[in-house]
Amino acid sequence: MPTVDVLIVGAGSAGLFLLGALVRKGISALLLESKALGFGQTTSSQGILHAGVKYSLGGLAGDDATEAAAAAALWSKMLSGEGTDLREVCTMADHCYLWRTAGIAGAAGMLGAKVALRTRPEPVSLAARPAWLKHVAGEVLTLAESVIDPRSLLHVLAQRHVGRIALGEVRSVTQRDGLQRIEIAGAHPVTIHARQLILTAGAGNQALSQLAGSACEMQRRPLRQAMIRGPLEMAFGHCIDGAKTRITMTSDRMPSGDVVWHIGGQVAEDGPSMSPEKFQAHVIAELRSVLPKVNLERCSFASYAVDRAEPRTVDGRRPPRAFSHTSGGVTTVWPVKLVLSPVIAAEIAASIAANEDPAVRWPREMPLPELAQRPWEAATTSWSSIA
Numbered sequence: 001m002p003t004v005d006v007l008i009v010g011a012g013s014a015g016l017f018l019l020g021a022l023v024r025k026g027i028s029a030l031l032l033e034s035k036a037l038g039f040g041q042t043t044s045s046q047g048i049l050h051a052g053v054k055y056s057l058g059g060l061a062g063d064d065a066t067e068a069a070a071a072a073a074l075w076s077k078m079l080s081g082e083g084t085d086l087r088e089v090c091t092m093a094d095h096c097y098l099w100r101t102a103g104i105a106g107a108a109g110m111l112g113a114k115v116a117l118r119t120r121p122e123p124v125s126l127a128a129r130p131a132w133l134k135h136v137a138g139e140v141l142t143l144a145e146s147v148i149d150p151r152s153l154l155h156v157l158a159q160r161h162v163g164r165i166a167l168g169e170v171r172s173v174t175q176r177d178g179l180q181r182i183e184i185a186g187a188h189p190v191t192i193h194a195r196q197l198i199l200t201a202g203a204g205n206q207a208l209s210q211l212a213g214s215a216c217e218m219q220r221r222p223l224r225q226a227m228i229r230g231p232l233e234m235a236f237g238h239c240i241d242g243a244k245t246r247i248t249m250t251s252d253r254m255p256s257g258d259v260v261w262h263i264g265g266q267v268a269e270d271g272p273s274m275s276p277e278k279f280q281a282h283v284i285a286e287l288r289s290v291l292p293k294v295n296l297e298r299c300s301f302a303s304y305a306v307d308r309a310e311p312r313t314v315d316g317r318r319p320p321r322a323f324s325h326t327s328g329g330v331t332t333v334w335p336v337k338l339v340l341s342p343v344i345a346a347e348i349a350a351s352i353a354a355n356e357d358p359a360v361r362w363p364r365e366m367p368l369p370e371l372a373q374r375p376w377e378a379a380t381t382s383w384s385s386i387a
């Protein structure tokens with residue numbers, strides 16, 4: 001194969017935004033995926049285009065909240081067709097609700113949110129609340145955070161670059177004469193030379209960076225996300241308690257007509273240390289506590305484990321911002337948040353020059369990876385009814 005400027009490995013939100021940014025600049029770039037588009041974090045993501053609330057509440061109302069707010073502004077442009085045109089991406093909600101638990105800690109958390117956010121949450125009158133929030137005792141606010149369907153994002157980004165994305169597995173990486181020589185195994189083995197190798201493989205980055213001789217330390221933060229499906233309303237929002245987001249809810253409609261609530265936040269962080277049965281009881285108790293009178297009749301419950309993959313931090317907490325590190329022609333990238341993927345992609349693209357032929361494509365025989373399923377679509381998910 002001819003030499004390319006960049007080979008990207010890993011087709012989640014980071015790799016796909018980066019491919020688009022490089023191609024727009026006339027850089028010759030190809031993307032390799034070993035499983036399915038967005039497998040791992042992007043298709044597990046809740047798709048919230050955070051405007052900074054969680055970070056502000058965590059006492060980190062500094063740079064990262066600013067970065068998230070700037071990224072949210074960029075998304076709003078892209079969703080209206082400016083820059084990377086994302087008009088075809090499915091927007092599930094154009095705002096989230098913010099509510100609190102009745103205690104003092106909840107009130108303090110809400111105050112933090114109002115003070116720290118650039119986009120001020122707006123109070124919602126009792127009459128204007130959706131039915132699922134009618135029985136909440138405290139104040140309810142709307143927050144200008146849109147929610148997108150991450151799978152439709154992957155589809156929109158990938159369909160523009162058919163021929164530049166292929167299924168395969170990196171077997172070896174060696175450096176010679178300033179080029180990366182990458183051997184690719186799969187249905188159609190091939191060897192490719194790239195001026196730069198960029199790893200956007202999420203949890204796969206650690207092994208790949210070792211293979212490429214550029215060890216970048218990674219941390220995993222385990223989560224257990226909950227899913228409740230049944231005759232429910234679509235619901236999007238965060239329940240705040242002190243400095244914590246007690247639960248974060250997003251929703252999707254299943255082909256059967258049922259709605260599925262996808263639940264993260266503090267409960268998802270509590271989950272990995274619990275048995276599946278204890279976790280189910282914990283989530284239901286939390287839901288009944290933060291949404292009094294919630295009706296879960298004819299609903300069923302399931303959960304799944306997923307890790308957030310990030311650069312290692314000294315204290316093991318979430319890194320403050322999107323990460324990229326380059327050494328010896330190998331760049332390792334963790335966007336840390338879906339919402340930050342286009343931001344880090346633009347930064348990286350700005351640092352690369354075009355030298356090779358931008359028309360280079362993968363050999364025709366190399367298959368295009370499929371889209372990864374969302375967790376509630378997977379046939380292997382086991383649902384149990386809620387008593």
Ligand SMILES: Cc1cc2nc3c(=O)[nH]c(=O)nc-3n(C[C@H](O)[C@H](O)[C@H](O)COP(=O)(O)OP(=O)(O)OC[C@H]3O[C@@H](n4cnc5c(N)ncnc54)[C@H](O)[C@@H]3O)c2cc1C
Pocket residue numbers: 009010011012013014015032033034035036037038039040041042043044045046047048049050168169170200201202203204205208223225264306307308333334335336337338339340
């Ligand atoms: C439960 C959950 C909820 C989240 N909610 C939000 C949210 O609401 N808003 C937000 O902004 N962020 C959210 N995030 C964070 C966000 O999802 C991630 O930061 C982002 O999607 C990471 O994208 P990525 O492309 O780096 O990684 P991934 O999405 O993990 O993609 C990595 C890709 O690389 C591929 N790959 C792995 N190994 C190899 C290999 N050896 N060779 C080739 N390919 C490989 C994988 O198959 C995959 O396709 C959430 C994360 C989780 C886990």
